[in-house]
Amino acid sequence: MSTEKRISLRLPAELHERLVARATADRRSLNSEIVYLLEVALDSPVVDDDSPGGESASPDPLRGKPDSSPA
Template identity: 55%
Template sequence: MAHEVRMTLRLPEDLRDRLRAHAKSERRSLNSELVYMLEVGLRAAGVDASPPGGDTAGSAPA
């Protein structure tokens, strides 16, 4: 990613624990797993056509 931002995310503790366990099973940090899951989800919803982890800096809105 070319530019990163920091944000606060509030979520239930049990969800955080499940996400953390899944990230560990995928050998990723919790942050990396969340970014990956969000990118995949957006792509599946047709919101974002860029590949997970891809740089969208070169794409301009139509």
């Protein structure tokens, strides 16, 4: 039995480009960068006032919002 699962994931082109750039800057593969960001997001709960019942939501980097870092 494998300890890993494979998934097929569709991403907006702009988000894919941002993830590739971030992975390159962090010297990780794209897959490793996505896994890292998901682990960080799941380890740091953020309350989302827009979610029913104020459920936890992922932090901004995974929500597809524009990057606020200087160009």
